[in-house]
Amino acid sequence: MEDNRDVEAGENPFQPYLDALRKELEHQDPIFIIGIIISLAVVVISFVLLKYFLSSKTVQSAVLLVGLCDSGKTLLFSRLLSGKFKKTQTSITDSSAPYKAKNEKGSSWTLIDLPGHDSLRPQYVEKFKSAARAIVFVVDSAIFQKEVRDVAEFLYFLLTDSAVSRNVPYLIVACNKQDITMAKSAKLIQQQLEKEMNTLRVTRSAALGTQDGSAGSSVYLGKKGKDFEFSQLPMKVEFLECSARGSKGENGQADIGSLEKSLANL
Amino acid sequence: MLDFFTIFSKGGIVLWCFQGTGVTESFTGPVNALIRSVILQERSGNNSYSHDALSLKYKLDNEFELVFVVGFQKILTLTYVDKFIDDVQLHFRDRYKNELEQKGALALLNSHFAFEDDFKMLLREAEESSKARGPTSMRSFNASLKSQKTVKSMIETKGGDKGKEQGGKKNKNAKKEGKEKAAEGRTAHNNLLKWSDWNGIRHIEITYLMYLILFPSTPAAEPVKGEKAKAPTSAQKTEENGNQGLTQEEIIQKKREEFIRKRMGAPVEKPSKSPKPVKEKPKGKEKRVWTLGGSSTKELDYSQSNGNGAHAAGDQGLDAQADPGDLLAVDYDVLFKMFLSPKKGAFGGMFGMLKGLVGSKSLSQEDMEPVLDKMRDHLIAKNVAAEIASQLCDSVAKKLEGKVMGTFTTVASTVKGALQDSLVQILQPKRRVDILRDVLEARSQRRPFVITFCGVNGVGKSTNLAKISFWLIENGFTVLIAACDTFRAGAVEQLRTHQRRLNSLHPPQDHGGRPIVQLYEKGYGKDAAGIAMEAIAYARNQAFDVVLVDTAGRMQDNTPLMTALAKLIAVNMPDLVLFVGEALVGNEAVDQLVKFNQALADHSMSDKPRLIDGIVLTKFDTIDDKVGAAISMTYITGQPIVFVGTGQTYNDLRSLNARAVVGALMKA
Numbered sequence: 001m002e003d004n005r006d007v008e009a010g011e012n013p014f015q016p017y018l019d020a021l022r023k024e025l026e027h028q029d030p031i032f033i034i035g036i037i038i039s040l041a042v043v044v045i046s047f048v049l050l051k052y053f054l055s056s057k058t059v060q061s062a063v064l065l066v067g068l069c070d071s072g073k074t075l076l077f078s079r080l081l082s083g084k085f086k087k088t089q090t091s092i093t094d095s096s097a098p099y100k101a102k103n104e105k106g107s108s109w110t111l112i113d114l115p116g117h118d119s120l121r122p123q124y125v126e127k128f129k130s131a132a133r134a135i136v137f138v139v140d141s142a143i144f145q146k147e148v149r150d151v152a153e154f155l156y157f158l159l160t161d162s163a164v165s166r167n168v169p170y171l172i173v174a175c176n177k178q179d180i181t182m183a184k185s186a187k188l189i190q191q192q193l194e195k196e197m198n199t200l201r202v203t204r205s206a207a208l209g210t211q212d213g214s215a216g217s218s219v220y221l222g223k224k225g226k227d228f229e230f231s232q233l234p235m236k237v238e239f240l241e242c243s244a245r246g247s248k249g250e251n252g253q254a255d256i257g258s259l260e261k262s263l264a265n266l
Numbered sequence: 267m268l269d270f271f272t273i274f275s276k277g278g279i280v281l282w283c284f285q286g287t288g289v290t291e292s293f294t295g296p297v298n299a300l301i302r303s304v305i306l307q308e309r310s311g312n313n314s315y316s317h318d319a320l321s322l323k324y325k326l327d328n329e330f331e332l333v334f335v336v337g338f339q340k341i342l343t344l345t346y347v348d349k350f351i352d353d354v355q356l357h358f359r360d361r362y363k364n365e366l367e368q369k370g371a372l373a374l375l376n377s378h379f380a381f382e383d384d385f386k387m388l389l390r391e392a393e394e395s396s397k398a399r400g401p402t403s404m405r406s407f408n409a410s411l412k413s414q415k416t417v418k419s420m421i422e423t424k425g426g427d428k429g430k431e432q433g434g435k436k437n438k439n440a441k442k443e444g445k446e447k448a449a450e451g452r453t454a455h456n457n458l459l460k461w462s463d464w465n466g467i468r469h470i471e472i473t474y475l476m477y478l479i480l481f482p483s484t485p486a487a488e489p490v491k492g493e494k495a496k497a498p499t500s501a502q503k504t505e506e507n508g509n510q511g512l513t514q515e516e517i518i519q520k521k522r523e524e525f526i527r528k529r530m531g532a533p534v535e536k537p538s539k540s541p542k543p544v545k546e547k548p549k550g551k552e553k554r555v556w557t558l559g560g561s562s563t564k565e566l567d568y569s570q571s572n573g574n575g576a577h578a579a580g581d582q583g584l585d586a587q588a589d590p591g592d593l594l595a596v597d598y599d600v601l602f603k604m605f606l607s608p609k610k611g612a613f614g615g616m617f618g619m620l621k622g623l624v625g626s627k628s629l630s631q632e633d634m635e636p637v638l639d640k641m642r643d644h645l646i647a648k649n650v651a652a653e654i655a656s657q658l659c660d661s662v663a664k665k666l667e668g669k670v671m672g673t674f675t676t677v678a679s680t681v682k683g684a685l686q687d688s689l690v691q692i693l694q695p696k697r698r699v700d701i702l703r704d705v706l707e708a709r710s711q712r713r714p715f716v717i718t719f720c721g722v723n724g725v726g727k728s729t730n731l732a733k734i735s736f737w738l739i740e741n742g743f744t745v746l747i748a749a750c751d752t753f754r755a756g757a758v759e760q761l762r763t764h765q766r767r768l769n770s771l772h773p774p775q776d777h778g779g780r781p782i783v784q785l786y787e788k789g790y791g792k793d794a795a796g797i798a799m800e801a802i803a804y805a806r807n808q809a810f811d812v813v814l815v816d817t818a819g820r821m822q823d824n825t826p827l828m829t830a831l832a833k834l835i836a837v838n839m840p841d842l843v844l845f846v847g848e849a850l851v852g853n854e855a856v857d858q859l860v861k862f863n864q865a866l867a868d869h870s871m872s873d874k875p876r877l878i879d880g881i882v883l884t885k886f887d888t889i890d891d892k893v894g895a896a897i898s899m900t901y902i903t904g905q906p907i908v909f910v911g912t913g914q915t916y917n918d919l920r921s922l923n924a925r926a927v928v929g930a931l932m933k934a
Binding site (some may be wrong): 081087095113149 | 276278280297298302305331333375376687691692696697707737740741920921923924
């Protein structure tokens, strides 16, 4: 009895409230209670679904076409999607369209063409990098020698980006404009880029921090102590040649067979 | 007449283009230049741009993300182009609404836009409407006024007033004709030009011209109003002029007639008006009309009997219902002020707020106006130069006009987002900024990398030069400092002190016995350009990696000093010309940069002058979040901010983080 009284004393502060609640609930229609429970469940489920849908933006279902200004991304975009030759101007915004890959499965994903101009590049890459499942880096092979430092810097910026190094998308370096006679081969471009990235590793890590104290990305490409090679990267990198304009000029076919094959292998 | 016309999407695909007959060059180059310099640099406030010999006009369609560009030769002045672009835009939109409305680029790629015929029709209409008033043909000599003047009338006689002497009846006709012709739109100026053949009257025409310049409107614009006023005065004038040729009695006679005439008050039948009454009767002060001023003072009466006049005109109906003495509930009041526009009625106001949130409506200039004004004031409060802020806001308005907003987005949030994007875009460098890589490149070419610092007095050139040399020697480069500030007392000693400190931080023993920082100086009073040239030659001989050239501070208005600076830069061709500006500067930044760039461009001999390549923003720690100077400077020059100085020790050197700066700028 004393135990009971002790227990009751312990429960006393809450007991009257619980009793009152229990009485209230019992007075109510059971259906009403069930209604309340169901509505609570619906609210919880919708929260979960909302969270899922919002975060599903990062599901990787896009292939990005990136590169410097005037490297031929928009023309490549047009050729891949419709096979037609279209005159192009400098892009100001991104364009996206669904693309059906040429493989047996017939998988389709979104092809996104980002502007290459220096002032627009960072913000568009920022916007789309987490959705990237593969990145096609378009290089102008004809004037590559003059632009090698800019190309390497952009590639370095892409590779050291935290989202990219986390998601490890498939990287295709498309050496475009092969129809021009002065175009460099993919192998040469690969060697030059590796040399350049080697130097960039040093200079970029020695660069000044930003004024609000946020440090740059701390991803170190390749292996320390050894020369940089693309094979050292965690992601698969492929160099191929293509020509968006095609050897016969505007009315002919584009020479993008190898590119389409690689895209089909995704 | 047009060289080309293109319609392309903002994603870069050309939908339709037209090339004028006989035009062989492709228009891709000029249009790309237009995009890069105007649209991407947020200068789309005014919609025309000139590139080489072409003049380009453009229009953005923000609803369907299209750009319309027309190009024509700069020497032609075509008046119909603006309206023509608008017509073409409306026509194109209406015709291809279906294809354009689809999201995604596939529709644009696959459809073929056969716009030729419509375009030709619109062009024809536009050209015809501009040809409505052809140029007037010149009159023959016999039809002109000159043939009716007597020689005597044009001879200038000495006298008090240097006026045109229009004596004789011939002038009555001449002046009447002149008036009519003036009323048709030809100015009396044309009359004058024919008389210039006559040598004797050059004096007259100069004064006539001066008169026309001073009072341009009088002869042509107010033929009717001025007539009555001018008639007596010109008659009087003519009288005086004509009097000099008559004898005494005739003068008395004429005066008597005039007296009688004045008494009668008859209208003047002697309209011998000289088109140049030098002493024109002053019209008297006209009452000033204010556009916003009301006509009566009743509206200014805010006493209770008139109701609460503080509310907008639209809700006067509601006010009449409310008891004037009661206070309206606060949130009700706030809601009204925020969402009610004067056009809608009282109840429409409440739903108007909801309507604004849900559903898609396109932005118009009036919607954006209040938000943009607020944003402009906010930017100015954050130390952005006033004209830059207004240009930015105009550019954002052009970019957003006609855009369709999504659901649950307010006008304010759309405008803020667009402004934020443009600010980040402005601060992003337009070229690669990597000094260390460039120094390595120069080293591999066996030449020194030359950096020149210029700026006005007291911005921190020498201090930041020391900081940059510290950073460079930390990365293993050898530095030569050229003391080209030969004017300011103690400048050379200051640099010597820095050199000593830096050498003590990195002693020569670590670098093969050679001091890592050396100072090249020639004392005071010498020519700075000469010192710089010698310093660079010395660096090349001694295989230094970097040469940092310190110049004297100078005000942008000081022409001889600006010339000297331009000479230094033109002669020595440095790899990098850095303008040092302090973050505290406000509207002055615009003036400084414009004048510095102007001086560098003017005084260089080559056709590709070296302008400012980068900006060093100093004293950044003294401003909290009033970071607007960064925007002003990058907007004016289009060059990136390479370094940011945040203090006075060697470690206080940073690079710019665009997002952080824009965040601080947009923060309320």
